[in-house]
Amino acid sequence: MAESKKFLMFLGCTIPYRVASYEVSARKVLPKLGIELVEMPDFNCCGLPVDPANHETTLALSARNLCIAEQMKLPIVTLCTGCATTLRKTNKLLKEDKELRETVNSYLKAIDMEFKGTTEAKHLVQMLKEDVGYDKIKSTIQRPLTGLTVAEHSGCHLLRPTKVAGYDDPENPQTLKDLIGLTGATCLDYIDEPECCGYTVVAIDEKVSLALAHEKLHHIKDVGAQAMVTVCPSCHLMFDMQQARIEKAFNETFKLPVLHYTQLLGLAMGFTPDELALKELRVDASKIANLT
Amino acid sequence: MCGALTEKSTETSSKNVDTARVDPAFKREVMNEHDGETLKKCFQCGTCTSSCPTARFSDCYRPRTVLRMAQLGLRNKVLSSSALWLCTACFTCTDRCPQGVEVASVLRVLRNLAVKKGVVPQVFIELNSSINDTGYAYRIPDIRHRKRAEAGLPPLPKANCKDVSKLLELTCKGKIPKK
Numbered sequence: 001m002a003e004s005k006k007f008l009m010f011l012g013c014t015i016p017y018r019v020a021s022y023e024v025s026a027r028k029v030l031p032k033l034g035i036e037l038v039e040m041p042d043f044n045c046c047g048l049p050v051d052p053a054n055h056e057t058t059l060a061l062s063a064r065n066l067c068i069a070e071q072m073k074l075p076i077v078t079l080c081t082g083c084a085t086t087l088r089k090t091n092k093l094l095k096e097d098k099e100l101r102e103t104v105n106s107y108l109k110a111i112d113m114e115f116k117g118t119t120e121a122k123h124l125v126q127m128l129k130e131d132v133g134y135d136k137i138k139s140t141i142q143r144p145l146t147g148l149t150v151a152e153h154s155g156c157h158l159l160r161p162t163k164v165a166g167y168d169d170p171e172n173p174q175t176l177k178d179l180i181g182l183t184g185a186t187c188l189d190y191i192d193e194p195e196c197c198g199y200t201v202v203a204i205d206e207k208v209s210l211a212l213a214h215e216k217l218h219h220i221k222d223v224g225a226q227a228m229v230t231v232c233p234s235c236h237l238m239f240d241m242q243q244a245r246i247e248k249a250f251n252e253t254f255k256l257p258v259l260h261y262t263q264l265l266g267l268a269m270g271f272t273p274d275e276l277a278l279k280e281l282r283v284d285a286s287k288i289a290n291l292t
Numbered sequence: 293m294c295g296a297l298t299e300k301s302t303e304t305s306s307k308n309v310d311t312a313r314v315d316p317a318f319k320r321e322v323m324n325e326h327d328g329e330t331l332k333k334c335f336q337c338g339t340c341t342s343s344c345p346t347a348r349f350s351d352c353y354r355p356r357t358v359l360r361m362a363q364l365g366l367r368n369k370v371l372s373s374s375a376l377w378l379c380t381a382c383f384t385c386t387d388r389c390p391q392g393v394e395v396a397s398v399l400r401v402l403r404n405l406a407v408k409k410g411v412v413p414q415v416f417i418e419l420n421s422s423i424n425d426t427g428y429a430y431r432i433p434d435i436r437h438r439k440r441a442e443a444g445l446p447p448l449p450k451a452n453c454k455d456v457s458k459l460l461e462l463t464c465k466g467k468i469p470k471k
Binding site for chain 2: 053
């Protein structure tokens with residue numbers, strides 16, 4: 001058996017706060033794919049939530065996380081698209097912009113750290129594509145999800161800004177669709193697939209935020225998908241946890257189960273719904289579990 | 293959700309630009325900030341607004357308008373506008389801009405400048421305070437830690453609050469009020 005690849009698991013804040021099912025399922029499926037997750041000691045918030053208030057704070061917070069990875073000589077993998085884009089952006093900026101690196105390093109010096117630019121950070125999806133490979137994933141499928149139709153939601157930060165993401169076409173994203181296809185499920189096209197879930201402004205203007213998520217659920221309902229698949233804890237909160245509120249606000253019923261990709265893949269690998277924490281989803285996903 | 297965020301703002305609903313309130317130096321201030329440089333390239337085509345998810349559902353948020361106001365030097369009107377905070381940071385505007393304007397980043401620079409001026413939506417005070425005290429953006433309750441153990445998840449690492457707090461102190465420079 002090929003040697004496993006080691007990645008530092010950067011959990012971020014949203015997953016341990018409210019979306020444990022994503023972590024539970026990721027920790028089940030990744031070892032099967034030859035990925036060894038190493039716990040990341042004393043990491044902190046990636047910095048994205050406070051970027052609107054102060055960009056330098058974001059750079060310093062994410063740089064500190066990158067420094068920890070540099071010290072451990074391991075690349076980072078995140079399950080959250082927001083953490084991924086922030087760590088990737090800071091890493092790229094500080095590698096390319098000497099002046100900015102010096103500014104950030106002047107802050108890091110106060111905590112005895114220095115950004116050197118020797119590590120990299122990836123989102124789960126990018127890691128699955130580039131470090132695991134589709135053939136390897138295919139070889140782990142025990143129970144293909146034939147007959148299941150789903151709709152993908154990649155999430156903005158998986159795809160944009162293109163300068164930071166760069167491994168998929170944000171206008172017509174394919175990677176998550178390919179990954180879904182490997183499980184045997186059919187991924188349906190729908191209108192405005194790459195649109196935002198609205199989560200980032202929920203605390204600023206709930207009306208706009210829920211309207212965005214509602215429109216998306218509506219488009220997915222129109223094509224008759226049995227479930228939605230996400231790869232970001234924030235997008236997941238919007239469509240799963242907030243779904244009942246959206247139904248109430250717009251007087252429309254969806255009852256659309258929202259699975260993390262790692263849950264979908266786990267089902268196809270033969271894990272039980274309980275092992276993948278399907279019960280923790282707000283919208284009942286037992287129908288999906290029974291299909292497998 | 294439209295209008296000004298602070299009582300201090302004296303802008304009225306007048307559609308005419310009050311020239312006394314135009315500050316020609318404002319655009320330089322924006323362009324001097326990291327990521328603000330591309331403001332000068334905007335030629336008002338409106339691709340950003342037509343691509344913006346928020347603009348479709350908000351009565352007041354129009355990225356093109358905000359950029360034009362910034363170019364014109366309407367400092368107070370821009371920085372006290374509550375609409376400024378409605379950007380979802382999806383970066384569709386940035387990716388689609390035919391002029392290479394980093395639209396989402398210019399808007400972020402404007403929000404950062406608003407914070408410097410003292411306009412800070414409550415949610416950012418909460419987030420900053422939680423990061424300062426716990427290392428995490430949210431205060432993770434004990435029940436979550438217990439549930440992690442029950443689910444067989446490894447314990448969450450304890451953040452190095454001393455170092456995180458130091459970074460916040462150095463970068464915020466007192467601009468974000470403590471909770």
